[in-house]
Amino acid sequence: MANHASNNIISILNLIALLSSLPIIGCGIWLASKPDNSCVHLFRWPVLLLGILILLVSLTGFVGAFWNKQGLLAFHLFCMALLIVLLLILLVFAFVVTQRDGSYVVPGRGYKEYRIKGFSSWIRDHVTDKGNWGQIRSCLAENDACRKLSRDNYVTADQFFLAHISPLQSGCCKPPTVCGYTFVNPTVWVNPVNPTSDRDCYLWNNEQSQLCYGCDSCKAGVLGNLRKEWRKANVFLIVAVVVLIFVYVIGCSAYKNAQTEELFERYKQGWV
Template structure:
């Protein structure tokens, strides 16, 4: 009887671990939709999460079968030895992720319906995810491949300046698909701007902007900030759901 109670306890705990991991990562992956580029920043955590989910599910199955075939209990015990340290690592990484995404938000503009995003507004540890050239290179390619600016280049291509200024933009659209508000460029279309410079403008993003669809502001600090805003918003919602 004691053995069955211990087995039931292990089964219950492994189910809880599976459910927690699924809610914090599985749901996040499923709900990303067209914003999937930011998942590139989470590959290590996702890899651990998927491993934890597979192991916890395997422990549950082996424990259930073990009631009739005891040799499966030994298999469950071995997997359990791997599951505990991995699930602990995942929990620590998840908490760390929640902490570093507390800081940072968009800047409200006086004459625009959308926000502006600046990289320095986010925590140092969160910024490291996009200032890493290897990580950003992958995100950059993903944004171009998925045509992140499609809504502005197609659906809103004929908007007047007033129509453009009074409509909301996603963090990616605001940061990657147009020049910074503070560059003071002249509007032509949402993704086509007349570039003018003055000596007082110290914003490096102004020099990185291009009307070329393959360039736009994908290498701008604002684009990295917009990506972090999507990252922050998605994972904060997931953490709230898991709690």
């Protein structure tokens, strides 16, 4: 009877773990659906994959507890410990590589602009180097971020300048403010007579397939978007991992009690 009670506790705990996997899966789907993550494949799937694995392992533990399969429960605990460690590593890693912020305030603007040197060297090297950026640039040109910006109803320059646009849109869909371009619409700008020496000012092109996708400001905007999204996701992931650790510790204790009770029952029956 006591063993049955321990298994019931483990079943309830696995149900909680299963429910805790849903925010992780939700964060993974949300991150994967973002334009920057859809182009930067390195960051697209880890959270979603971990969430699905935690869901499957929780189901394994639930089945093991329901049918009193101690071997399956032991496998479940081992796999869950491994997944929790991997999730913690991912959280720490994401926090470290997104700690530095390359944004800066532009007077008279509702949005920020971004410098690529303001971000961590790891994320710069793995996202914006020449080997990766060509594919990312082509992907960004095909997605809807800049087209969506051009469809928004910004009639005057002042309306646009006070808008709260995303880091990606700030860096890729318009020229940097320092260039002195004149606003026509969010993705069409008139070239100044005397542009500054900033390299990005000469790379801007009103052709919708080019815009500022070759600019350092675009690379910085993508990194700013990644940072912003992962910072939001980390809040939900931290709550989920705290719940999982709590459930895991109680689950280990219940599993140990079940094993002890089973040995005691066998001893009473003369099996040991």
